[in-house]
Amino acid sequence: MSVLTLWVDGAAVxxxxxxxxxxxxxAANVEVPTLCHLDGLAPVGACRLCLVEVDLPxxxxxxxxxxxxxxxxxxxxVVRTATVQLQRFRRMAxxxxxxxxxxxxxxCVANGACELQDAAVAVGMDHSxxxxxYPRRHVDASHxxxxxxxxxxxxxxxxxxxxxxxxxxxxWDVANRGSHCQIIAGLDQPWGxxxxxxxxGKCVDVCPTGALAHNDDTTAEKRAARERxxxxxxxxERQRWHNQGGPP
Amino acid sequence: xxRTITIEPVTRIEGHAKITLHLDARGQISDARFHVVEYRxxxxxxEGHPFTEMAGITARICGICxxxxxxxxxxxxxxxxxxxxxxxxxxxxxxxxxAQICQSHALSFFHLSSPDFLLGWESDPARRNxxxxxxxxxxxxxxxxxxxxxxxxxxxxLAGRKIHAAWAVPGGVRSPLSAATxxxxxxxxxxxxxxxxxxxxxxxxxxxxxxAREQRSFGDFPSLFMALVGPAGRWECSDGLLRIVDSEGTIxxxxxxxxxxxxxxGEAVESWSYLKFPYYKPLGYPDGLYRxxxxxxxxxxxxxxxxxxxxxxxxxxxxxxxxxxxxxxxxRPVVTSSFAYxxxxxxxxxxxxxxxxxLAGxxxxxxxxxxxxxxxxxxxAVGVSEAPRGTLFHHYRVDDNGLITRVNLIIATGQNNxxxxxxxxxxxxxxxxxxVGPDADIPEPLLNRVEAxxxxxxxCLSCSTHAAGAMPLQIQLLAADGxxxxxRLRP
Numbered sequence: 001m002s003v004l005t006l007w008v009d010g011a012a013v014x015x016x017x018x019x020x021x022x023x024x025x026x027a028a029n030v031e032v033p034t035l036c037h038l039d040g041l042a043p044v045g046a047c048r049l050c051l052v053e054v055d056l057p058x059x060x061x062x063x064x065x066x067x068x069x070x071x072x073x074x075x076x077x078v079v080r081t082a083t084v085q086l087q088r089f090r091r092m093a094x095x096x097x098x099x100x101x102x103x104x105x106x107x108c109v110a111n112g113a114c115e116l117q118d119a120a121v122a123v124g125m126d127h128s129x130x131x132x133x134y135p136r137r138h139v140d141a142s143h144x145x146x147x148x149x150x151x152x153x154x155x156x157x158x159x160x161x162x163x164x165x166x167x168x169x170x171x172w173d174v175a176n177r178g179s180h181c182q183i184i185a186g187l188d189q190p191w192g193x194x195x196x197x198x199x200x201g202k203c204v205d206v207c208p209t210g211a212l213a214h215n216d217d218t219t220a221e222k223r224a225a226r227e228r229x230x231x232x233x234x235x236x237e238r239q240r241w242h243n244q245g246g247p248p
Numbered sequence: 249x250x251r252t253i254t255i256e257p258v259t260r261i262e263g264h265a266k267i268t269l270h271l272d273a274r275g276q277i278s279d280a281r282f283h284v285v286e287y288r289x290x291x292x293x294x295e296g297h298p299f300t301e302m303a304g305i306t307a308r309i310c311g312i313c314x315x316x317x318x319x320x321x322x323x324x325x326x327x328x329x330x331x332x333x334x335x336x337x338x339x340x341x342x343x344x345x346x347a348q349i350c351q352s353h354a355l356s357f358f359h360l361s362s363p364d365f366l367l368g369w370e371s372d373p374a375r376r377n378x379x380x381x382x383x384x385x386x387x388x389x390x391x392x393x394x395x396x397x398x399x400x401x402x403x404x405x406l407a408g409r410k411i412h413a414a415w416a417v418p419g420g421v422r423s424p425l426s427a428a429t430x431x432x433x434x435x436x437x438x439x440x441x442x443x444x445x446x447x448x449x450x451x452x453x454x455x456x457x458x459x460a461r462e463q464r465s466f467g468d469f470p471s472l473f474m475a476l477v478g479p480a481g482r483w484e485c486s487d488g489l490l491r492i493v494d495s496e497g498t499i500x501x502x503x504x505x506x507x508x509x510x511x512x513x514g515e516a517v518e519s520w521s522y523l524k525f526p527y528y529k530p531l532g533y534p535d536g537l538y539r540x541x542x543x544x545x546x547x548x549x550x551x552x553x554x555x556x557x558x559x560x561x562x563x564x565x566x567x568x569x570x571x572x573x574x575x576x577x578x579x580r581p582v583v584t585s586s587f588a589y590x591x592x593x594x595x596x597x598x599x600x601x602x603x604x605x606x607l608a609g610x611x612x613x614x615x616x617x618x619x620x621x622x623x624x625x626x627x628x629a630v631g632v633s634e635a636p637r638g639t640l641f642h643h644y645r646v647d648d649n650g651l652i653t654r655v656n657l658i659i660a661t662g663q664n665n666x667x668x669x670x671x672x673x674x675x676x677x678x679x680x681x682x683x684v685g686p687d688a689d690i691p692e693p694l695l696n697r698v699e700a701x702x703x704x705x706x707x708c709l710s711c712s713t714h715a716a717g718a719m720p721l722q723i724q725l726l727a728a729d730g731x732x733x734x735x736r737l738r739p
Contacts, residue, residue: 107308
């Protein structure tokens with residue numbers, strides 16, 4: 001296995017070829033904030049919270065801003081993860097997420113267990129400089145066990161990916177463009193009517209906010225299990241289940 | 249020429265309001281209006297949300313009595329699930345409400361109202377507040393603040409936080425009584441009891457003397473009274489059925505279920521206030537005026553059920569000042585002066601403390617089932633709880649997925665709206681007895697008492713209009729043709 005050496009915030013780090021800049025940062029013990037990324041799911045670079053500055057070795061080209069989760073590490077790259085500009089951009093990204101949806105922590109099922117809330121704290125956001133859009137969205141409570149509240153959705157697409165990559169049911173997709181973008185079930189059917197849904201609840205497990213929840217969750221009661229995709233993927237790839245014929 | 253007096257904003261109440269006094273052509277007070285000038289629109293923006301979120305959303309209506317909304321929403325949720333709430337959960341909810349009534353009444357009495365009668369009606373308005381009380385009687389002020397703290401801390405220990413806890417949920421509550429909370433309650437009760445005993449002693453001594461005129465002129469009129477009562481007509485704050493009595497002590501209606509509230513309660517709307525005017529339907533509007541809250545709860549119940557509170561109830565009925573009337577033989581005595589709301593609050597604090605003591609000793613609240621789980625089983629439900637200020641109704645309709653399609657909230661302060669207007673008019677007639685000339689000013693004693701008259705009801709306008717902030721007092725004197733003749737503003 002070939003190994004790449006690069007610099008993260010001034011420290012040299014060696015990672016296997018194919019690793020992302022996020023993995024390289026973690027290898028250098030540097031925590032880069034993420035929101036749409038989830039270990040075990042394919043990266044998409046949707047939230048832009050993990051933006052880092054990258055200088056290519058020796059070519060003198062201008063510094064590039066890239067999402068760490070979906071950019072492959074390269075030999076000799078110089079990566080900066082926490083410059084003043086990056087901190088400003090990250091805070092702006094979080095402010096825009098808050099301004100775009102209807103995020104009211106006070107009575108949200110995910111209050112206290114919300115990655116958007118944590119991100120706001122991490123980037124030092126105490127208010128949004130952008131005008132709140134108060135979009136008219138809706139809640140789909142047609143599923144017998146779960147509910148999706150589009151007011152709280154940040155379009156991270158974790159639900160789309162976990163359903164497709166781990167469960168294999170591909171219930172979820174993203175429809176429309178721009179501010180009309182939204183998560184849809186079964187090519188835009190009420191969730192409860194989508195036959196492909198196995199009611200496994202993985203989408204609820206991975207949702208970073210209160211957008212997806214159990215339908216009897218009340219304020220601050222959401223139980224998330226965001227480590228599950230990584231565990232499932234690892235178990236599957238290593239054939240940890242006895243009926244797969246792998247090692248016991 | 250007639251005119252109108254406006255008091256705006258009204259101070260030391262929770263919410264934004266102004267008062268107008270309307271004169272007739274002879275310059276006599278013809279009417280008084282308590283205008284609630286804030287609007288919030290909770291009923292509308294709840295639409296489209298899951299009913300499971302209603303407790304969390306509606307608790308945010310108010311920072312003083314979020315528990316009332318929490319309980320009413322949870323009880324409405326119970327009915328949408330069509331579940332039987334485990335007994336321990338019902339008692340835990342009651343414990344939470346007792347703690348809330350205790351803290352809210354302590355706030356009303358010590359922080360908001362007592363400066364009027366302890367520091368003197370005509371004392372400097374800038375000092376006639378809880379800070380003035382601290383300067384003149386620091387021990388009493390501290391005790392009052394600590395009594396409220398007791399209620400607030402009990403709410404925190406039970407429900408996780410003092411304000412806006414989301415602990416009561418459709419089907420029950422989230423956590424049982426802990427041994428630590430039980431021990432804390434028992435250790436804290438003696439001080440709380442001593443404080444309310446001190447306040448009762450202080451208040452009762454004032455009744456026949458310095459407060460006699462206020463007791464007589466602060467909204468002393470016949471009316472209906474409505475509140476929940478428990479089995480055997482016991483004082484009740486979270487379960488039970490509604491009872492309505494008149495000022496003669498006759499039970500006008502009993503065993504009423506909140507489910508049927510629309511049959512016996514109407515809501516009138518006036519163009520000059522955002523606060524609706526509920527009335528007792530069989531008597532029509534505005535004759536169906538009824539009062540809710542501490543005074544009503546003590547007037548409708550047959551007993552409180554704990555020894556000290558029952559003794560205080562008897563004393564309250566026998567003599568809440570000269571206005572306390574003994575009813576005809578065989579009927580309950582009914583106290584009709586709105587000023588007696590203050591006394592009633594103190595009696596209710598006693599009831600709460602004794603109730604808390606009983607529940608704290610109940611081992612069944614510490615383990616076992618506390619939450620029933622079910623999916624949606626009904627599309628419409630009404631829940632009720634006794635808020636510190638009176639009976640609170642939540643009425644939800646949901647679609648087949650449990651999303652709210654309609655909400656109606658009937659708030660205690662709203663139900664006292666007609667009575668507050670009548671109280672202000674009575675005070676104005678008492679303190680402006682003669683005709684008012686076109687250039688007359690608004691006299692200071694009137695200003696002080698009109699505000700205090702409103703404060704008897706401890707109105708919570710944030711709740712009742714389902715709005716926020718600290719409010720100054722505005723009073724306007726209006727001519728018969730609506731011209732503003734005089735206006736005073738107290739910041």
